[in-house]
Amino acid sequence: MKKTVVYIFLLCLVILIGCSESESIKNSVYENNNENFYDITMKQDILCLMMAYSEYITDIERDKNKNVYIVMKSGRRILYDDRKEKTLSEKQYNPDLQDMMEQIYPLSNIKDLMEENFDPGRIRVYPLLKEVYGESKAQTQSNLVNVKVGYKNYPFSNKNNAANELKAVMQELLPLANKDWKVYNNVFPASGTYNYRYIAGTNRLSAHSFGIAIDLKRDERDYWKWANREKGEKRISEYPQEIVRIFEKHNFIWGGKWGHFDILHFEYRPELIIKARYFSSKLDFTKLWYKGVSSSDKDIRNYIQLIDDALK
Secondary structure, three states: HHHHHHHHHHHHHHHHHHHHHHHHHHHHHHHHHHHHHHHHHHHHHHHHHHHOOOOEEEEEEOOOOOEEEEEEOOOOOOOOOOOOOOHOOOOOOOOOOOHHHHHOOOOOOOOOOOOOOOOOOOOOOHHHHHHHHHOOOOOHHHOOOEEEEOOEEEEEEEEEHHHHHHHHHHHHHHHHHHHHHHHHHHHHOEEEOOOOOOOOOOOEEEEHHHEEEEEEOOOOOOOOOOOOOOHHHHHHHHHHHHHHHHHHHHOOOHHOOOOOEEEEEEEHHHHHHHHHHHHOOOOOOOOOOOOOOOOHHHHHHHHHHHHHHHHH
């Protein structure tokens, strides 16, 4: 009897130790996967930024505290991740690059409003935008050129290929609009482009302040502050997706794909479109972190090498 009790006790002990070790292994794998996920996502984000702003980002640095920065042509260093837990409001008012790149912009067609706090692109890192498009109102204005939208000229930034991409949009959109009255009636007349102003109720500059946004023809249901979600939902369901696809093809995001909807608004944000094209799928740890991006391009190959060297 005693031998049986001892045997059962030892068996239970072995099982308990085995479970403990198994749980420890699971935790270790989970932690390693989380760490790998973070590192890979950071590399992908930085690659997207370098591809989007190739003339302006010159280097990547990691300091002794493991803080990672992109280094701009001017020498300015912009932090990737401040490692702080933030609310959506805090991310908007005090964002880092990780906050800006976190929500992946959806390239698929939509017929419904997005979830209320899904706003890819509404978080903007202003040191980056100022470096590229202008540090001040005067500097931004000096970078503006006219782009014909329909039969009227509108000012748009000539930096980082923004104006050229808007011209390309209009070259595709105008013939379509002339054939399809529904497209025409949602595009023309455009409501405006450059306007140096703050977002209503905030101290944050609008994307229009940098000459990288265009508002098309206005409808009273277009903006989350003008209309309730029911009206916004109806407007989204009617909106011609051909317009959206053409803008996205040329690196513009659409405010209709924000929970805080802004349906007439298109904004030149190549870093978000690039991430959506190449890195929107679930991570596969068995593949190269840059899988999907053409490493045959010399510049991209150099970016990948720079990132790997800096973040190894």
